Amino acid sequence: MTFAKGILSGKTxxxxxxxxxxxxxxxxxxxxxxxxxGIVSRNEEKLRQAVNSFREEDDLEVCWRSADVRERxxxxxxxxxLATELGGIDILVCNAAGNFICPTEELSVNGWRSVIDIDxxxxxxxxxxxxxxxxxxxxxxxxxxxxxxxxxxxxxxxxHAGAAKAGIQxxxxxxxxxxxxxxxxxxxxxxxxxxxxxxxxRLILQQGMAEQVKKSIPLGRFGxxxxxANAVVFLSAQTGNYITGAxxxxxGGGQWQRR
Ligand code: NAP
Numbered sequence: 001m002t003f004a005k006g007i008l009s010g011k012t013x014x015x016x017x018x019x020x021x022x023x024x025x026x027x028x029x030x031x032x033x034x035x036x037x038g039i040v041s042r043n044e045e046k047l048r049q050a051v052n053s054f055r056e057e058d059d060l061e062v063c064w065r066s067a068d069v070r071e072r073x074x075x076x077x078x079x080x081x082l083a084t085e086l087g088g089i090d091i092l093v094c095n096a097a098g099n100f101i102c103p104t105e106e107l108s109v110n111g112w113r114s115v116i117d118i119d120x121x122x123x124x125x126x127x128x129x130x131x132x133x134x135x136x137x138x139x140x141x142x143x144x145x146x147x148x149x150x151x152x153x154x155x156x157x158x159x160h161a162g163a164a165k166a167g168i169q170x171x172x173x174x175x176x177x178x179x180x181x182x183x184x185x186x187x188x189x190x191x192x193x194x195x196x197x198x199x200x201x202r203l204i205l206q207q208g209m210a211e212q213v214k215k216s217i218p219l220g221r222f223g224x225x226x227x228x229a230n231a232v233v234f235l236s237a238q239t240g241n242y243i244t245g246a247x248x249x250x251x252g253g254g255q256w257q258r259r
Contacts, residue, residue, distance in 0.1 A: 002230055007237050009034035012086040014079060016069055016126055017041050017096030018062075019050035021197040022146065025225030026093055026232050031060035033233060038063040038082035040075070041096055069096050069122030076129040089133035091236045094123040094168070095146040099161040101203060112160045119164035120171070127175060127186075140183030142236050145172050146228070147247070149190045149255040158203070169247065176245030185244040189231045192251025195222040219252030 013030050017023040018039030031037050031054065039062055041047060047064045054060040063085045065078035083089045098118040102111060123145055134141025147165045148155075155162030168188065175186035193200045193213055200222060204213050214220060231250045234240060249255060 003033055003233055003237070006034045008233065011035040011090045011236065012083075012088050013037045013091035013093065013236070014082050014086070014089050014126075014130065015039050015093040015095055016122070018093070019043070019046045019064075021199065022191065022194055022225050022228050023093070023095040024050055024054075025229040026095065027054060027062060028058050028060070029226065029229035029233055030091070030236070031062065032058060033237075035091065035236075036086050038065070038086050040065045040067050040069075040078045040082065042066060042068050069125055070117045072125050072129075075122070075125050079126065079129040079133075083130075083133045088136060089130050089141070090137040090139070091142045091144070092126060092130045092134060093144045093146065093232060094126050096122055096126075097146070097161070097164075099158055099199065099203065101157045101207065102160075103157060104159045107160060115160040116164045116167075119161065120167040123168050123171060127171070131179070131182075131184075134179075134184050135182045137183070139238070140185060140241070142240065143172070143175060143184065143186040144232055144235050145169075145186075145188040147188045147190045149192055149249055149251045151190065152255060153258055173245045180244060185235070185240060187235050187240070187243060187246050187248065189228060189235070190247055190249045190251060190255075191223060191228050192217060192249075192254040193222045194225055194228060196225065216257045217252040217254040218257060221252065223250060223252060 013035045018027045044066045054062045067074040067078035145168045151165035172186045172188045
């Protein structure tokens with residue numbers, strides 16, 4: 001345990017894409033530290049499995065709704081229902097995303113649109129839907145978007161995701177300014193490659209790039225889901241009180257190697 005037990009007691013959090021990968025690590029860590037957590041994504045089977053494993057392995061009761069972040073009415077309804085069940089939303093983690101490798105020359109309009117829609121438009125939908133609840137948060141609502149260090153450069157082979165994540169980062173800067181008057185902090189975390197995730201499996205391991213990528217990371221390893229979860233806790237707790245519109249890169253220093 002890296003933080004004082006109970007550091008998030010009384011807080012409520014919604015994590016999009018919280019059933020799998022990095023999102024599930026975030027859910028476990030928020031829950032272990034005292035927050036009541038709800039998750040939302042599309043696949044009901046994955047949601048049920050995740051909720052069972054949170055209960056069995058961590059003794060956490062996590063509520064859930066199934067919705068697509070691209071569908072405004074559906075995601076707004078899901079967030080509304082989660083807020084009712086949780087008793088509010090203090091922390092919104094926009095983690096849901098889609099991605100695939102494809103050279104831009106061959107990228108279909110649908111492929112481009114789909115990733116922009118899930119990552120960027122989905123983040124906008126979730127932020128606006130959660131706003132009434134974040135405004136009411138006693139110690140100031142928190143929005144934490146999960147971006148990627150690749151958004152700070154071009155992302156050859158995944159220009160759709162790079163553009164969407166860069167858009168998310170810019171959105172967080174605007175929200176930090178516009179919603180600061182409501183006490184809301186809007187920040188983003190930029191992970192480097194995180195071990196054991198679908199993303200690393202498809203985008204790095206299956207492309208035969210594991211060793212090359214590890215060599216490009218000054219700390220010499222992929223990150224762990226818990227590294228990202230701890231950064232979310234830091235921004236969610238009082239430790240994040242005076243931080244807004246900021247990037248927290250959690251990447252073992254990898255992005256500096258690319259300059
Ligand atoms: P993941 O396991 O594939 O998680 C993505 C989650 O988003 C899934 O639970 C998925 O659930 C949900 N999702 C996808 N499309 C959705 C939609 N339209 N509506 C609602 N939910 C949707 O991926 P991950 O690797 O843990 O990545 C999590 C986040 O970290 C992403 O934002 C990713 O860009 C970022 N990131 C990851 C890495 C890495 O190394 N893995 C590095 C940098 C950044 P359903 O399919 O059931 O909807």
